[in-house]
Amino acid sequence: MSFGSPNNPYGQPQDPQQPYGYPQQQPGYPQAPQGVPPQQGYGYPQQPGYPGYPQQGGYGYGVQPPYANWGQRFLGTLVDGLVFLVPYILVIVGRNNAALSAIGGLAIIAVAIWQLIQEGRTGQTIGKKALGIRLVKEETGQPLGVGMAFVRRLAHFLDSLACYLGWLWPAWDSKRQTFADKVCGSIVIKTQ
Template identity: 35%
Template sequence: MSFGDPNNPYGQQPQQPPQGQPGYGYPQQAPQGVPPQGQPGYGYPQQGQQPYGVPPQAPGTLQANNGYINVAGLGTVQVATMGRRFGARVIDGLIIGVLYFILSSVVFAGAFGAASDIKDCSGIDPLSPDYSTCLNEASAQAGEAAGGIFAAFFGGLLILGLATLLYEWLMIAFVGATVGKMALGLKVVKENTGQVPGIGGGFIRWIIPMVGSVLCGIGQLLVYLSPFFDNSGKLQGWHDRAAGTIVVKK
């Protein structure tokens, strides 16, 4: 049998398809630079892998400064706006104000009660020995009443400060939000983990504004306004930076 015989179909050479046309039964060639289907090829990322040359997004990285941030454990969340944070602060201030009003009412009630118990010497003859005795007793009662008023006043401030500490510190530490923040859907979380601040973070976040309040409240006001000075776009105040926290919208 001759392979060169034209009548022998098994000996014929395969015909080449016209140029640019693969023809029926001929495999198509992939365009230059595109790996064959099913084969990723060298230099091409497989499905689910980060493209080469594109760094993975680190936690805490803002996404195109659009108000959203990538937080570990939470994914992509929205940074709390200053308007919402101010609203939450107003609600918390009202709660503390009601507590202050209650304590003040108790203090003033005690003060008026003590003042009413001071002995009245107006009906005694000023020239009689009883008048001098009455005056001495009234002076002693007035001194005791004044001491009681001051003690009640400073005791009320101490109780108010302790209540504010526990309210602001412990709720942020264990819940990540005060009542005001809960009402407006805000939460304070650790920037690197997405968890609540904890005892240490909550205390640091509380103590910095309190230290600032010593200067007639000016320092405290600056701390609360400090998110406006944050050029990273995360709206972190000085107390947030020190505690490693960030305020986000739930």
């Protein structure tokens, strides 16, 4: 009984004419059509120009998304701040009541985590949704993801440096980005 060459553990004869990546013709299995490029494995970016592969993300070549203006971004942040008002009042009122103060503190943490998850998954917090704007990746137009949304929140300290100039930067920037947006590769666009 022969199993083929020691370099071929499956015992199938090797055909030097067969292109690499295609299985050899087996009885009962269709042969891969000629001229069709092999599929890429998982984790590899899609290459443009391959037929049958949809192009991923973005807004298309030369198409600019409608950026949210500074006023929309400011009002969205203001609405997000108002969401924290009720739990904050519980903390203030509960200064003499440890249980009420703890409930208010936990509510603040819960709202902050929920807002972060919403922003990462959908690109919208309560304030952004109310103002019709969305946070997305500049390259793909997709939401950032929870981890990157958290990194963006941490990067907002850059906006507060130099007399809070970064918070005002979207008023005159061509892409309406804060410094944190520039670092994280994100933009805020209009959804309506």
